[in-house]
Amino acid sequence: MTVKGSDMDCALDHLVVRTGDLIQGRSAMESLLGIAMSARGMHAQMGTHNHLAALDRDSYLEVIAVDPAAIAPKAPRWFDMDNFSGSTKLSNWVIRCDDLDYARSLAPPGIGEERAFVRGDYAWRMLVPHNGQLPFDGCYPAIMSWDSKHPAPALAPQGLSLRGLRITHPQADDLRDALKPFADAMENVRIVQGARAALAAEITTPSGEIWIT
Template identity: 35%
Template sequence: MPSQSMPPTHWTLDHLVVATDTLENGRRWLEQQLGVSLQPGGQHAEFGTHNLLLSLGGSYLELIAIDPSAPQPADPRWFELDRPEMQQRLAERPHLIHWVVAVPELTGHPQARRLSRGGARWQLTVAPDGSLPGGGAAPSLIAWDTPPPAQSLPDQGVQLEQLELSSPHPERLAHWTGSYNGTEIVAQSAPTVSLRATLVTPKGHVRLD
């Protein structure tokens, strides 16, 4: 059963992470699914990736891929993008692989990385081996030093209604379930980890997984 807990009021849902084999493939696929255009993002020099963005109302969607023009990073790429099993999965189609919760600060967190792109500055929890917490079902944490993208992305009529977290151990996710920015986060038992988002779009309700 979904937990009816309420996250602390200082937590907010920052963004969803959709990964793809190439940014152009992902852009075409997502725009066809949602009926709207993605917005320019940028490059992440530390991890050799690049992205596109989309407002989800109080949060946003990040479409991310390995940047073929970037040098190989010194550390493993975030979101398990270096792993053969992830690359094989993304070769089939883009997938919703993760979500990120914004917190006021991450000072002293052992996995916090200080990052920047252009005028944006933030800290994000990233495991040294690039692995996803809880296989992707538990969130990474972000603390923005500058306004988050959700505040400046244009409203394109897409809202995140619900995020469903499936895991063999849903009790470990109960801490993160509840209502964030008007979005319901629920957890349920399943043999394997997966995420599914229900979006309200100009094309009606769309589910991403």
Template identity: 35%
Template structure:
């Protein structure tokens, strides 16, 4: 069962810092998001086309820490070290119409399927028990939305995601996982000394490469 790129995750040390960084870099204002009480995080959003968006995600200082690891490796030391330098494009999330079947078909363990919510939005998402990213964030988390999708209420931003590229010391290892997930067309892969993502985004002032 093929999966489709749903959204990009830009992590930040604080939500204000992340929203300012992305807004200045792309030359647009982000839309309000909300809080994720089950994970102790909050976000801001930016539409990147039809059923595609970017979220700036950060720990919510007003929320009590959850009794389990937060999603997307936010508490990993290497992630926190990167965020002390600046916000970064950390991860991507792929949409599926049958998350249980997609998780079962994955060549690597993606964790359990958990329920999540924010306001009127409800979804199921794959989360490793240890909270760690797979292959440095290049293997996507999987998501299945309920009746509503965030882009249903996001205003046009004038931005469009053109391409997502991942760099990895052994890109063929990541490619094999993407093929098993049916996600290979969604992420270009190139050799690189360490795992990282780049997104080419068309903005009102030209093409920008977000890292």
């Protein structure tokens, strides 16, 4: 569901789970959630590949990794993936807005420049930071706009629903202020004070409630 805002429409679009190896990451999410993810997709411009799983509200969960068979891009990859190491983890979230230029003007410095992407029947534009890392240690959302249909309706229903996204950050008040222009996308998002930046999502699955961290 997209809630109508006073200046633009925006909504939480998807959650990003980074992993060092896509096969292992997919297996971890399928075991945790008790679902089967989509077929592999590739992002040639970023040198990454992914699997998706449908959530409610025209959103989805994305497991993404650097594609070892792809040509490395000249610029840093999105979601700070060039500096990622370690286990599979929930690392980022993405919101969609119907006016990307206006959204960029409201976002904090470092949100990035607009880049256009096409994959099969899908086309979108996203603000990608020059260094690959989103503001507030990656806790600020990436901002995008779809120029085609949304992929979520084409994904197999898995009975998954996003109950809430909890964002922990040592500058929680500043992060809240920076997100005020995008209140329409914050319905299921809670920001809390903490020593370290972290994301955690509570997902309803066919077998019960699961936390992804």
